[in-house]
């Protein structure tokens with residue numbers, strides 16, 4: 001039955017909530033009211049570490065062929081939720097899958113705009129009105145996060161079917177919430193993770209290359225940032241797993257990124273793409289889970305800086321983080337050789353390697369405001385050394401200069 005998709009059963013609870021909709025009411029997971037900053041690395045000694053895994057992960061080429069049987073175990077009335085383009089690309093396959101299992105297809109709900117509380121509440125109300133029993137969420141991070149949060153609000157199982165590989169949102173129990181105007185609001189911890197994540201390499205090979213590059217940039221950050229903020233001689237078991245996983249993220253991408261990009265350019269999945277997708281969704285997801293989300297540093301702080309500038313904020317998260325990774329290496333005073341190797345890997349992965357790749361019109365004033373904002377971003381507080389304006393500016397200039405001289 002599982003001929004070409006591996007069923008990685010990561011579940012600790014062997015979720016059975018499709019047949020028992022009150023499962024989570026009877027078994028409420030522990031929650032924390034601690035602000036995120038207190039959950040950061042090295043500040044978690046008194047905190048109960050909550051590990052929330054997706055119940056099942058189906059990965060590989062043709063994984064979508066198991067969507068119907070997966071949904072059939074969870075409920076009899078399914079709704080597809082996602083962005084317009086994502087719905088258009090998967091709806092026929094979803095209907096076919098549900099018909100094979102005699103699961104009723106209730107239609108689709110199009111998400112527009114941000115993952116904001118208003119949209120989460122609107123969607124949750126739609127689930128209640130339509131008597132939804134299982135949600136199929138498709139699209140990128142924002143769509144998946146909105147659907148996950150609305151599903152949890154209604155105590156319903158959510159099956160994620162990512163159509164672009166820009167983040168690991170398909171497997172996490174977090175929603176990145178924004179305000180309606182696009183400003184970042186918070187990271188909302190959800191009481192449970194996806195009932196299943198269906199990561200189909202054939203489907204993801206059709207996504208624009210920019211999204212694979214973004215996923216790679218964000219996944220490389222797992223290694224560059226976790227290496228920077230963790231002390232390899234003083235790791236707890238969980239931190240050790242997070243670090244080992246983040247190293248695996250790096251080696252998989254180092255080996256397979258170039259061929260994976262080729263696969264996406266040709267719209268045809270290959271083994272390299274599968275390996276890179278595993279890094280983006282599984283290993284990066286595990287680093288996030290094992291570190292309780294406390295794995296970020298200067299690369300993400302610089303990303304937050306880029307979001308205040310109208311010339312750079314439209315870039316996918318992972319592409320800005322990807323450039324931030326290089327600046328982090330420069331901040332750490334790594335050698336030119338090491339930096340050049342990282343730049344070559346970034347370029348092979350379609351990640352920006354110079355400021356002009358982000359915007360040809362960045363002024364000194366824009367850059368100063370980006371840097372100022374990055375220095376006060378919460379992610380910067382995780383760095384083991386002080387980063388000031390001059391250091392950040394010098395790091396960006398060094399990367400930009402080496403990036404421009406890449407042959």
Ligand SMILES: [Zn+2]
Nearest residue numbers: 218300317321
């Ligand atoms: Zn990120």
